Structures are given as structure tokens and as C-alpha cells.
Amino acid sequence: MIYRFVAVLVFFSLLSLRPVWADEAQPLEDLPRLVQTALANNPELKASDARWQMFRNRIVQARSFDDPMLMLKIQNGIVKDPFNFGRDPMTQKVIGISQQFPFFGKRTLKGEVAAKEAESYRWSVDERTLELKRMVKESYYQIYFIDKSLEIIDKNIRIIDDFITLAETKYSVGQGVQQDVFKSQLERSRMLDMRITLEQQRKTLSANLNALLYRSPDVSVGKISDFEVTPLSLTAEELRTTAYENRPLLRSYKALIEKGEAGHKLAEKEFYPDFNVAFEYMQRDRIDEMERGDNMYSLGVTFNLPVRRERRQAALAESSSEISMATEEANSLKNSISFGISDLMAQLEKRRKLIELYKTGLLPQAAQSLESATISYRVNKVDFLTLLDSRVTLFNYEREYYDSLADYQMKLAQLEALVGKEIQ
Missing domain, CATH: 2.20.200 (Outer membrane efflux proteins (OEP))
Known part of the structure; x- marks a missing residue:
């Protein structure tokens, strides 16, 4: 049995910080291609574009004379x-x-009202595009984390199988207890339970991604390649400036404000x-x-x-309220953008530091601890519970490492949607 023990030690000594068990036969998914497919096929985005075209066609109608x-x-x-x-x-x-x-200037103002309303819908299309990109990226990186978790579980099942063999061997020669065998078998069953849950989650996430791409929910989503995170090079103030200039929803509110101003002028013309x-x-x-x-x-x-002045005064008040509403909604959005940028940057910084900590500290230390516990258990210096605890620690740190990687990219996608453009 000494060869079996040596094989176990070699196995743990070769544990890498970022294990790779990719199935090379399965094609890798390409995120830019997935995003482009969603933008080309998604029916909600098409509906938003059709709504914009519908309001564009109202401009000529508003400027035309009656028959x-x-x-x-x-x-x-x-x-x-x-x-x-x-x-x-x-x-x-x-x-x-x-x-x-109509009185001089009314047709021009009616056309301007229609044009600004159409412009607000045009920016709504861009806003929907940002949201769609964000959702595709979030689903993509969630699947990445699920796949990595499945790989870690498969690796841990193999490790536990070695634990079972080790515990059974020690029990057979009178150096261990049967309870160690039962504990390792129970831990293996727990891993299988987690695997079943993760497989269901992957199917749900794949169906959600396929829905965003407007393709059959049964289409297989391939493997997702590893990646490195890149720290942000922009400050919070630079991101706020970028957001105020590029966020489509802010431009939509600006168009609504201008629509209200044109409507107010038109309401004044109704006194003629x-x-x-x-x-x-x-x-x-x-x-x-x-x-x-x-x-x-x-x-x-x-x-x-034009003697019904009450009706015309009400129209003036309506347009003034429309201007105030759009102005305050724009101010509220700016406030949300400002807070969102600060919050997301703090979360990104936290995840970046955790990734570095796991990569250079916790993961190698946990791997060394597991290797040491395995050697010590073989020579009866630690009990089996200590060995299992070392494995669980490494298991949790590996999952948290990939969770931080995926969450960093998802937070980055949320920040890009908040700012209104890609920033990496």
C-alpha cells in the first residue's frame, strides 16, 4: 500500500492555484459574438426600434397642413x-x-414636439441596447462561475475518493477507525448533491442566455475560457463625466425637456x-x-x-409640469449614477483585492495545509476531521476565487451600463 500513499502525496503536490479541466473538444463561447447575436435577434430590442420608427413617422404628420x-x-x-x-x-x-x-409658427412647433418625442424613443433604444449587453455579460460570467464550480467539485470528488481509499487502508491494518470511512463517504455524497444543484443552475442560466439571444432554450452553451481582470484606469469623477455625456437615458430625458419647452410655446400660440x-x-x-x-x-x-382661456391655461400648466417632471427625473438619474459609480467602484476594488489575495496567499497556503494534513494523517499525527477540514477550506477558497473573478466582470458590465459605454 506504500505506492498508494505515494500516489496520493504526488497528487496533492501537483495541485495548482488555478486548476484547468477544460474539455478541449467542446467549443469555447465568444462573448462579443454572443452580444452581437443578441443585438441582432432580440425581439424586445426590435420592438423598441420599431416604436422609435413609429414616432419618427409622426414628425411629417405633425408639420403637415390639414387636407x-x-x-x-x-x-x-x-x-x-x-x-x-x-x-x-x-x-x-x-x-x-x-x-x-394654423396661426404662424404652430406647425413648426408641432413638428418640434413630435421630433423631440421621437428622439426620446431613439435614446430609449440605445438604453435598451446597454441593458441587453449587460444581461448577456452577466449570464455569461454566471455560467463561467458555475462551470468552474463543477470542475472544482469533480476534482474534490476525486480527492475524496483517495481519502476513502486511504481511510479504508488504515482501517484494514488497524491504524484507523471506520467512522473516518463513513465521514469521507458522507462528504462525497454532499459533493454529489452540490453537483446536481449546480447542473440545474447551469441549465437555467443557459436557457436565460438563449432567451436573450432569441434562440431555442435547448441550444448548448459551450465552455467559457479563463480571463484576467484588468484594474480600472478611470477615476470616479471621470466616469461620472463620461456618464453625463453618454448615458442614453439622460439624453432621452433631455429630449423630453425640450419637447416640453416646445409644447409650452405651442400652448402659448393656442391663444391666437x-x-x-x-x-x-x-x-x-x-x-x-x-x-x-x-x-x-x-x-x-x-x-x-380663442375665448376658452381655461383650456389654454391648463395646456400651459401641463407643458410646465412635463418640463419639471423630465428635469427632476434627469436629476434623480444623475444622483443614481453618481452613487452607483461609487458603489460599483468600491465593489470592484474589493473583488480585485480578493482575487489577488486568493491567488498569491490563501490558495497556495490552503493547498500546502491540505498536503501537510494528508502527510500527517498518514503517519497518525492528525485525525481524519482535520484532513477533511483542510480539504473543505481549499474547496471554499477555490470557489470564492472564481466567484470573485466572475463577480468582478459582472460588476464591470453593470458599470458600463451605468456609464453608457464600454470602459475596458
């Missing part, structure tokens, strides 16, 4: 002889046309009348040689009397 009105009529006809147009000199066949003209210009041509039949029945015309202008 002219064509009028055909018989005027002053004789009831007793309705189709005899030559019986009375006042009977006329009339054709007329009229056109509504609109005009309707009408022209009519009246044809009369000749009655006799004495009554020639000369043709006639009429030209007139009508306009409304």
Missing part, C-alpha cells in the same frame, strides 16, 4: 322644380375649396386664432335674353375665437 376641403352644392334651388336651374336667377351650382391655416380661407365659384343658367344669369364667386376667411 383642403372640396365643396359641391346647389344653392337657392326651387323646391317645386329642383332640377330646373334656369327658372330662378338666384339658383346656382356652386363649387368651392377651403384650406385651414387659426384661419380658414375659402373660395367658391357659382354658376347660374341664363333665364332669357333679359336675364343673363352671370356667374358669381365668393372669397372669405373665417377664424376661431
Whole structure:
């Protein structure tokens, strides 16, 4: 059995800080390609784009004149002889046309209101694009962490299998107790339980990623390659400045403010009348040689009397409230951006330090502790519980290391969505 003990020692001495058990036959997923697929296929993003196009088409409608009105009529006809147009000199066949003209400046302002509303939806499309990128990246790195956890569990199951062999060997020669065997078997079952849960979580995350990409939930999501984290090179103030300049939702609120301002000017114009210009041509039949029945015309202008001032004052108040609402929503968003940047930068710094601590300190120390505990257990210097505790410690640190790696990238994706552009 000495060869078995030597094999166990060699196995632990070769434990690396970042173990790799990638299945090379399985293709690696490419994050930029996944993001582009989502942007090309996602139906919610397409719906947002269609909504923007819909409001764009309202601009021309708002700036256009109303259709002219064509009028055909018989005027002053004789009831007793309705189709005899030559019986009375006042009977006329009339054709007329009229056109509504809004007060000067109203059409331009209506077009500006529609244009600013369309612009707000245009920035909403970009905002939805940012959110979609963030969700794809978060799902991607969550799957990465699940895969790494599964690899760590598989490695630990193999380690526990060696523990079981070691405990059984010591028990068979009278140097151990049967309870050690039972403890190791129980720990192996616990690892299998964790594996079942993680496999279910991966299936759920894969289905969620496929939904974002608008593809079948059964499409297999491949392995995700390892990566290195890069510390941020921008300060919080630089990120805030970038966010205020680039965040689409802020630009959307700005467009809504400008829409409200144009609406306010339009409401002021409503205190002035609109005009309707009408022209009519009246044809009369000749009655006799004495009554020639000369043709006639009429030209007139009508306009409304804007005396319902309560309605117009309410329209002014509505536009003022719209401006205030959009302004305060923009201020609230800026406040959230400022806090979010500070919070995310603190979390990123925490994760970066943890990654460095795990990589250069805790993981190698835990691996050495496990190796030492294995050697000591073989020569009966420590009990089996100490050996299991050393393995659990290394197991937890390895998972926390990859959790920090994945969480760093997810927080970075959230920061990019908050700022409005990629910052790495």
C-alpha cells in the first residue's frame, strides 16, 4: 500500500492555484459574438426600434397642413322644380375649396414636439441596447462561475475518493477507525448533491442566455475560457463625466425637456386664432335674353375665437409640469449614477483585492495545509476531521476565487451600463 500513499502525496503536490479541466473538444463561447447575436435577434430590442420608427413617422404628420376641403352644392334651388336651374336667377351650382391655416409658427412647433418625442424613443433604444449587453455579460460570467464550480467539485470528488481509499487502508491494518470511512463517504455524497444543484443552475442560466439571444432554450452553451481582470484606469469623477455625456437615458430625458419647452410655446400660440380661407365659384343658367344669369364667386376667411382661456391655461400648466417632471427625473438619474459609480467602484476594488489575495496567499497556503494534513494523517499525527477540514477550506477558497473573478466582470458590465459605454 506504500505506492498508494505515494500516489496520493504526488497528487496533492501537483495541485495548482488555478486548476484547468477544460474539455478541449467542446467549443469555447465568444462573448462579443454572443452580444452581437443578441443585438441582432432580440425581439424586445426590435420592438423598441420599431416604436422609435413609429414616432419618427409622426414628425411629417405633425408639420403637415390639414387636407383642403372640396365643396359641391346647389344653392337657392326651387323646391317645386329642383332640377330646373334656369327658372330662378338666384339658383346656382356652386363649387368651392377651403384650406385651414394654423396661426404662424404652430406647425413648426408641432413638428418640434413630435421630433423631440421621437428622439426620446431613439435614446430609449440605445438604453435598451446597454441593458441587453449587460444581461448577456452577466449570464455569461454566471455560467463561467458555475462551470468552474463543477470542475472544482469533480476534482474534490476525486480527492475524496483517495481519502476513502486511504481511510479504508488504515482501517484494514488497524491504524484507523471506520467512522473516518463513513465521514469521507458522507462528504462525497454532499459533493454529489452540490453537483446536481449546480447542473440545474447551469441549465437555467443557459436557457436565460438563449432567451436573450432569441434562440431555442435547448441550444448548448459551450465552455467559457479563463480571463484576467484588468484594474480600472478611470477615476470616479471621470466616469461620472463620461456618464453625463453618454448615458442614453439622460439624453432621452433631455429630449423630453425640450419637447416640453416646445409644447409650452405651442400652448402659448393656442391663444391666437387659426384661419380658414375659402373660395367658391357659382354658376347660374341664363333665364332669357333679359336675364343673363352671370356667374358669381365668393372669397372669405373665417377664424376661431380663442375665448376658452381655461383650456389654454391648463395646456400651459401641463407643458410646465412635463418640463419639471423630465428635469427632476434627469436629476434623480444623475444622483443614481453618481452613487452607483461609487458603489460599483468600491465593489470592484474589493473583488480585485480578493482575487489577488486568493491567488498569491490563501490558495497556495490552503493547498500546502491540505498536503501537510494528508502527510500527517498518514503517519497518525492528525485525525481524519482535520484532513477533511483542510480539504473543505481549499474547496471554499477555490470557489470564492472564481466567484470573485466572475463577480468582478459582472460588476464591470453593470458599470458600463451605468456609464453608457464600454470602459475596458
